[in-house]
Amino acid sequence: MKTAIVWLRRDLRIDDNPALASALEGFDFVIPLYVHDPVSTDPWMDGSATRWWLHHSLEALDNSLKLLNSGLIIRMGDALTQLTEVVDSFKAEAVFWNRLYTPREIHRDTEIKACLKSQGIRVETYNSALLKEPWAHLKANGEPYRVFTPFWKAYLSGGAWQWPEDPPEDMPPLPEGLTSIPLAELGLLPKIDWDHGLREAWIPGELSAKRQLRRFLDGPASAYDDSRNSPGTFGTSRLSPHLHFGEISPRRIASQIQNHCTPGNRGVEVFMKEVGWREFGYHLLFHFPHTDHCPLDARFNAFPWPPHDAEKFERWTRGLTGFPIVDAGMRELWHTGWMHNRVRMIVASFLTKNLLIHWTRGAEWFWDTLVDADLASNTLGWQWTAGCGADASPYFRIFNPILQGEKFDAAGHYIRRWIPELIQVPNQWIHHPFDLPAQELKAYGVVLDQDYPKPMVDLKASRERALAAFAAIKSVA
């Protein structure tokens, strides 16, 4: 009797899962195993919102597997120790997994693979998270890309990626005597009840991911080139957390687009390009593994960041900056574990440029609060905004939160949803209530610094301060 282990990590699905598919060929028993390592030295250890999602995603995966007469086996501890324990106890001959790409995970998995192989275990790893492997798509001269447009152009015109595999219709049984620790014992759910906003906003799991993709492709996708910019509407796919946890594969997204969308549809093309940005993020993190904490552009090592101002930082995190579009975004993040992409750029620009707070602080806050926190995408986004990354935002591109609000949330829907204290302020003033005379503002139910904070910085002065800081590193080689 032959037994295989499928070590599941961020591929929490049965659809298009090559490691699972391999285990289903020629094994009498298959053990779907998840190992939770609560003691980790990784500075990017799972954040609170990530842990919440993970709990529910594991639960959903267990349910899917149970429908196939299998189930998810959960263990806690060091991955190699746990894998070895299960291999030995159940005489497993093979271990399969899908690859991860963060520097620390690559290091860990390489060691585990070598160790298992030295014990005579067959180990096979697969690509399930990306359309193409980060090392498989390079410039003609063999070097990695640093600019998105040529990266994506070549991605689309180069060799095709693999087509997704359909999910299995049944599974081999679990071996006798194999037990899982209860999911609740992982302690992933918050001890205090702060997660009601997450529960309202999301249904983690593979089924939900598929449903969400269909809903998006049947609806907003065809207008995505415009609708993606309106945080007050549901114009985006909201697939990021599902993608992060591997509840849906980018290959499945690409194939659904091919099967259900009109070729050449502008909105769908722009959406696919966003999937491309995710690939680009992994490409960059793989080839420049230091960039999760160091600027890709080395000139920025000399950037004159002022000493950290904890009080200002806290106002930003709590959505009390006094700029409605910034505060709405930060509150959306805190409440739902997610923020609209347009608003992510606005709040990030505000933190790094208007407040001159180091981009890594922002990245860390996002890491702890986002349900889609992803090292590759988070790093790319923050470095881009700060101006030190790939295809970086030019130094002079400093978002004006008032203008951004007026441009992308003209009707004030987004502001009113997240800042109810401004609900009566007319559209004309809702993005800058502080410009109304106090008496008039009071008629709309707002007294500044009582109901809603005064703006914490002067936009013009802080903009100039940022430009001066950029000028300081401009000519440094």
Added chain:
DNA sequence: CCTGGAGTTGTCCTA
């Protein structure tokens, strides 16, 4: 090696 075109997402000022 050289060349030329291009580079996610802006803002401000001026005419």
Added chain:
DNA sequence: TTAGGACAACTCCAG
């Protein structure tokens, strides 16, 4: 009111 140019030059990339 609106449209166009300035904001800097540099690096990236393909041919």
